Amino acid sequence: MTTPRRAPGGFPVVGIVGGGQLARMCAGPAAELGLTLSVLAEGPDASAALVVPSSPVGEHTDAEAVLAFAAACDVVTFDHEHVPADVLAELVASGVPVHPTPEALRFAQDKLAMRERLTALGVPCPRWVRADTAADVEAFAAQVGWPLVAKTPRGGYDGKGVAVVASAAELTGWLARAQEAGTGLLLEEKVPFRRELAVLLARSPSGQAAAWPVVETVQTDGICTEVLAPAPDLDPDLSARAVEAGLRVAGELGVTGVLAVELFEVVGADGEASFVVNELAMRPHNSGHWTMDGAVTGQFEQHLRAVLDLPLGDPTPRAPWTVMANVLGGEYPDLYPTYRHVMARDPGAKVHLYGKDVRPGRKIGHVNVSGDDLADLRERAGHAADYIQGVVTE
Ligand SMILES: Nc1ncnc2c1ncn2[C@@H]1O[C@H](COP(=O)(O)OP(=O)(O)O)[C@@H](O)[C@H]1O
Numbered sequence: 001m002t003t004p005r006r007a008p009g010g011f012p013v014v015g016i017v018g019g020g021q022l023a024r025m026c027a028g029p030a031a032e033l034g035l036t037l038s039v040l041a042e043g044p045d046a047s048a049a050l051v052v053p054s055s056p057v058g059e060h061t062d063a064e065a066v067l068a069f070a071a072a073c074d075v076v077t078f079d080h081e082h083v084p085a086d087v088l089a090e091l092v093a094s095g096v097p098v099h100p101t102p103e104a105l106r107f108a109q110d111k112l113a114m115r116e117r118l119t120a121l122g123v124p125c126p127r128w129v130r131a132d133t134a135a136d137v138e139a140f141a142a143q144v145g146w147p148l149v150a151k152t153p154r155g156g157y158d159g160k161g162v163a164v165v166a167s168a169a170e171l172t173g174w175l176a177r178a179q180e181a182g183t184g185l186l187l188e189e190k191v192p193f194r195r196e197l198a199v200l201l202a203r204s205p206s207g208q209a210a211a212w213p214v215v216e217t218v219q220t221d222g223i224c225t226e227v228l229a230p231a232p233d234l235d236p237d238l239s240a241r242a243v244e245a246g247l248r249v250a251g252e253l254g255v256t257g258v259l260a261v262e263l264f265e266v267v268g269a270d271g272e273a274s275f276v277v278n279e280l281a282m283r284p285h286n287s288g289h290w291t292m293d294g295a296v297t298g299q300f301e302q303h304l305r306a307v308l309d310l311p312l313g314d315p316t317p318r319a320p321w322t323v324m325a326n327v328l329g330g331e332y333p334d335l336y337p338t339y340r341h342v343m344a345r346d347p348g349a350k351v352h353l354y355g356k357d358v359r360p361g362r363k364i365g366h367v368n369v370s371g372d373d374l375a376d377l378r379e380r381a382g383h384a385a386d387y388i389q390g391v392v393t394e
């Protein structure tokens with residue numbers, strides 16, 4: 001079926017462009033809330049298409065496909081930030097409400113635009129510059145020192161599009177491509193962070209906002225592998241300032257739906273901890289997967305409520321700690337036997353799998369475990385994720 005069937009009782013249809021796991025994980029909450037989902041999917045076997053009856057196949061870059069899809073929806077939102085500006089403009093012109101709006105989404109699509117805007121707002125950022133030539137790279141390195149971090153402004157994810165470089169020569173290919181595309185490169189100082197944190201919140205079109213507690217995110221090779229909620233031993237004052245910055249960014253940029261603000265926690269010469277912003281995402285985010293089981297309102301439900309301008313749900317945690325461990329694709333394509341074992345070994349572990357083919361390093365699921373003992377939860381979540389992906393067999 002490609003046309004969404006509306007539930008009786010006046011309930012709306014929420015359209016999601018993109019059929020990845022984030023769209024898929026909206027399906028449970030949508031069903032519970034009595035909403036109908038429709039997904040513009042990359043193919044019939046896209047993660048969300050497997051569980052959402054109305055999943056027409058089409059490209060997010062194809063304006064005609066996106067408009068035809070949106071015509072059957074009451075609001076349109078996104079599974080990723082890759083819909084081009086001209087397609088977004090046509091979508092808005094067609095009259096369907098779009099959340100987040102293209103004006104806001106721009107700052108999650110383009111890391112240079114994000115840096116410019118946050119700097120103008122006085123939000124703390126790493127030192128950064130736009131580079132178009134090797135001379136620009138040398139000049140910036142003279143200020144901040146090697147190595148530095150180079151980023152393609154658009155299209156990156158899971159560390160693709162991010163490089164730590166020790167010389168301008170390493171960027172020759174990237175600079176040539178950036179020059180061709182006219183986009184430039186984003187250069188940043190390599191921040192000597194203590195750890196990575198994330199603020200996650202939702203904001204509705206009427207301006208209501210609700211934030212979950214600040215979490216610690218652990219990245220391995222640029223991919224998020226573990227989230228600790230809330231961030232252990234976080235200075236309450238730093239936490240409050242980080243949430244305040246997130247709420248301010250959401251308000252100033254007019255963000256609607258879920259906003260993730262990735263942060264680096266840094267420690268000054270005086271021993272005081274502070275933060276700088278790494279990047280923004282305007283959709284449910286990996287740093288919020290813990291909320292599905294660990295908070296009164298999970299991020300997927302909250303995103304649906306926000307884009308529909310419904311009153312937001314309570315973001316309070318249900319347990320002192322929740323640990324999320326990502327399941328990355330490993331050596332074994334057959335997950336069913338391993339997940340069976342995990343369920344038997346740890347009935348308290350909540351296993352979420354995305355219906356995706358196993359490819360090495362690909363995010364294919366996650367495990368949430370909640371309770372009182374953080375060390376025990378980390379062990380259990382990590383073991384379950386490792387076992388499912390075939391890293392451990394005991
Ligand atoms: N300026 C920086 N200094 C140090 N590490 C960085 C910096 N920028 C990014 N990183 C590391 O690279 C990871 C991915 O970068 P990010 O900009 O978040 O790209 P992506 O869009 O792929 O998530 C970050 O989570 C962090 O671990």
Ligand SMILES: [Mg+2]
Nearest residue numbers: 158262278279
């Ligand atoms: Mg990131």
